Amino acid sequence: MSLEKLSKTSQQIALVDCNNFYASCERIFKPKWAKRPLGILSNNDGCIVARSNELKEAGIPMGAPYFQIRDQLDEMKAVIVSSNYTLYGNMSARVMNTLGQFTPEIEVYSIDEAWLDLSGFCHLSLDAYAREIAATTLRHTGIPVSVGIGPTRVLAKIANRVCKKRKIPGRVFNLGSAESLDHVLETIEVQDIWGIGRRLSKKLRASGIHTAKNLRDADPDSMRRQYSVVMQRIIMELRGVPCIGVEEIQPKKQIISSRSFGERVVELEPLLQSVAMHSTKAAEKLRSQNSVCGAIQVSIRTGRHNPDEEYYSQSALAKFAMPTADTRKLINAAGQVLRRIYRKGPRYAKAGVMLLNISQDNAMQGHLFQERDSEKAIALMNTVDQLNRLYGRRAVFFASEGCTQQWAMRRQQCTPAYTTRWDDLPVVR
């Protein structure tokens, strides 16, 4: 497809992506870290989940286990911190809020990314407008962002990638004003296309498809037969034909709460506590989207990486006769399920629950013999949610969650919640 044709396509999608988001958040409140290599650890301080440019350039891979690269990081004099999701969540809200001032057509895609539909803006002013978006976001929030623009989401993603790779001044790259679309697509390897992961890229390469250009020029129908409808859509999007729509924010179809333990757990009692806590957290999320669930699944497992230790992983499910959002019913059911799958012996590393068969509670119908959540139960849950919102998480909680939670996750090097706790407000001298 020619560039000319591309630029005339009516839809213009921008993908705004925060640069090294977690690292950028940390640096705002620690200016002296601006020049130092900076890495952020996953929950439980297990592995590296975010890296500043210095770490990326040093070849530290995403997801690297911390204990394996610790010496290397020390040698680089890198700053390594636990992840501070309270801070990132709050900074994310500020960024999204700023972006929302530029267009109502915004879809928040992840904590550090948003799609903007800029179709209304004429081609000439588009680049300038996007540069203004990037500059304003930096000024208002301190977070640098990159903007990629294209006629489809897959192409906007590619544009965003090019923008970051080439470190484009102004932090905007519009495929519609690129030198040559073919040339750009030739530089994109197939595994770097949105929707093509490790498995698919391996298969594609084996059949001679190495770049985005190769994939675009493959036959969509035969590729659909060979792979799936997902592959066909990606090809069409590479050709500038929108196939992946702008979905409004839908209620979640499943809600998960799970976490690794700070240390291994053997006994049933602490497992019961953690499963009760996860039920509570999941139920809060469920109620916050005004839903009820029809089933709860509980899972437990040992560590996955020790070949000398038997791997045990088990999950099971309880269904409710009537959908519910009552934490007490969820905790109760989860406890029963856990007793079914618990074996004494294994050193458990992780436990969690998943809420399934989620529906909107206003769509619920009564049943002759089974009661839906009573008015009283609903009122109680609302009160619990309100108290916790007002006075902080776990202001009130269920005794079955345990008071001390010895198994809670490790976060040994967490920075303060600068923007959301009075005690942690930064002090200016």
Added chain:
DNA sequence: TCTGGGGTCCTAGGACCC
């Protein structure tokens, strides 16, 4: 020994994303 055909619904598992 031989034992239909087609539709629908549900679930498990695979693959991907950030």
Added chain:
DNA sequence: TCTGGGGTCCTAGGACCC
């Protein structure tokens, strides 16, 4: 010793029904 958490979508295959 130590290896994240939370989602979505698609497909294949089994159960069940007529």
